[in-house]
């Protein structure tokens with residue numbers, strides 16, 4: 513079981529949301545399960561994912577926390593770990609895959625440590641191990657989050673960027689970060705690519 517779902521149900525949810533039944537999300541489901549089981553039921557928790565790969569989607573599928581509502585943050589250490597913490601006190605726990613517990617689970621170990629090339633991976637055996645192992649491959653440690661450091665920056669007043677003309681929080685500078693450059697991988701700043709007549713996009 514992953515929260516109130518069977519393994520198969522959860523696999524269906526993952527397929528619909530993520531596009532494929534990624535092993536990382538299936539393991540992530542057990543990690544979320546374990547995390548919530550370690551915390552008092554009545555609390556309100558925020559989440560930090562230490563990787564942007566897969567794990568955030570497990571959190572978004574199984575908890576009210578999402579990137580969009582700000583209750584889920586990604587702080588990319590590259591470790592397959594997540595932290596749940598009380599948003600007021602910062603008290604919480606961190607769940608991670610514990611290499612010392614991977615012995616009985618060779619397929620999971622090979623997947624996590626990339627010991628076998630992906631095309632030689634036995635997906636059926638890997639999924640069976642993930643289902644059987646559940647959260648047995650994880651360890652949990654207590655953490656204290658410095659919530660002061662995570663305080664949401666209030667947006668502040670909005671101005672129209674003198675360069676591109678779009679609204680942005682004026683506290684970000686005299687022109688918007690896009691026009692300042694270095695943020696976007698596509699042309700930013702004074703209109704580069706030319707406008708599209710949106711009527712052509714909506715007419716059939």
Ligand SMILES: [Zn+2]
Nearest residue numbers: 673676688691
């Ligand atoms: Zn601008």
